[in-house]
Amino acid sequence: MSEEIKLRPVAAIDLGATSGRVMIGELVDGKVQLTLCHRFANGPAPLDQLEDGASAQALAWDIDGVWAQIRIGLKKAFALRPDIASIGVDSWAVDYALLKEGQRLGQVRHYRDPRNEQAVPDLESKFSRAELFERNGLQYLPFNTVYQLQAEHSDSRLAQADQLLLVPDYVNWLLTGHARCEWTNASTTGLLNQRTESWDEDLVQHLGVGDLLAPIIHPGQEVGSLLPELAREFGVSNPVSVVAVASHDTASAVAATPLTSEKSAYISCGTWGLVGVELGEPVLSQEAQEAGFTNELGLDGSVRFLKNVTGTFLLSESVSYWNQQDKLAAGPEVQLSGLLTEAEILPAAGVLIDPQHKMFLAPGQMPVRINEAIVAAGGRAPESRAELIRVVIESLAASFARQAREAARLGGFELADIHIVGGGSQGELLCQRTADHAQVPVIAGPVECTALGNVMVQLNVITQGTNKAEDLRTVVRRSVDLRHYQPDSALKLV
Secondary structure: OOOOOOOOOEEEEEEOOOEEEEEEEEEEOOEEEEEEEEEEEOOEEEHHHOOOOOOOOOEEEOHHHHHHHHHHHHHHHHHHOOOOOEEEEEEOOOOEEEEEOOEEOOOEEOOOOOHHHHHHHHHHOOOOHHHHHHHHOOOOOOOOHHHHHHHHHHOOHHHHOOEEEEHHHHHHHHHHOOOOEEHHHHOOOOOEEOOOOEEOHHHHHHHOOOOOEOOEEOOOOEEEEOOHHHHHHHOOOOOOEEEOOOOEHHHHHHHOOOOOOOOEEEEEEOOEEEEEEEEOOOOOOHHHHHOOOEEEEOHHHOEEEEEEEEOOHHHHHHHHHHHHHHHHOOOOOOOHHHHHHHHHOOOOOOOOOOOOOHHHOOOOOHHHHHHHHHHHOOOOOOOOHHHHHHHHHHHHHHHHHHHHHHHHHHHOOOOOEEEEEOHHHHOHHHHHHHHHHHOOOEEEOOOOHHHHHHHHHHHHHHOOOOOOHHHHHHHHHHHOOOEEEOOOOOOOOO
């Protein structure tokens, strides 16, 4: 990636499970600079608030609200930099919109919707869990797209639909009018065969989506040009292209993770913790399947061999619950940062919980469930909120360390170090305790790794670069400050 070329900036739309943002990225003196233009909240919404007559238990995304916020963000971005050359979109995986003749059918259902677990035995009566892994290489998760599509058969909209678009592809369609499916996100659906890297004909025919799937494109390919009506809305006078980035947010994050070597592991830590290693080929062994690992595709043909584990969800849900309780009592708002500061001076937890337990999957009343898990594990209920936070941090660190070591072992090498990126990389206690549990160094940062990966792919297109992950990471290392944590063998490991 040339440092001499004067580049126009690009815009990154980065949609997470709890928040979204629109950022401007540009290359200045060989370093990438990010400018936040707009940030907004995101999260599950009861479906009955968006659709009349819906089940009170069903969950969806307010995708129309998200689209409105994206447009606000892009308008701000173009007001700040009218010379923006392109736009890229990344988001969480597995969820999708169904369309008929260009109109969306209902809402985009949330991956935590309870309907998904009910569909698991129906799909697995045709394709066993082991056979599904042999085909798609994915970790069993009841919200994988294949199970969601099986759940659609209890409704009528799948039969009506003529198009299925994953969330970032749907946003790209709204921006350009062109329907495409970006392959890193396609690899999270369970519909892509890992051996052929094409749609699995048996699965797509069984689920009735064979005619609904858009053509697959790769990161760096153009989706289309910004629609004229949107260009007028944003005050755009220059041509603007919409470029496919590594549209699964974890794929973008890993692309920008400045891995030290081929023996490094990464943890993309946000609501979820994506713990894994980068490989050249998928690992489709029975041992990998039984250990709960997944094979997802990344930049430059790489395989993200990883495991989805709980990330900061337990922390954010606990704070949300406490704030709801304190609001009823007219108390002050709880800040996670303050609780983390208090937790740092507490001793290591004497008992760990399993953050992956299904009891923690759904939102709501999280501290109550954490207390129950602590007692069930032989501990005593925490006497303070900070003590509960300390147990969660210790449990997350132990989980991260264990899964990073297992990913490396199954990948065929001994773990050398761990890179933690995303919002969780700001947690000093979490980073230090992960190093302690894994007994290898931890390198923390960058925080905005997903947006960086999004931006870097777009900038590479402008410079007609090689689009290889190692080139992007070289620029990232120059662009950000990293924090290093050495393992302390003197600390008691639980």
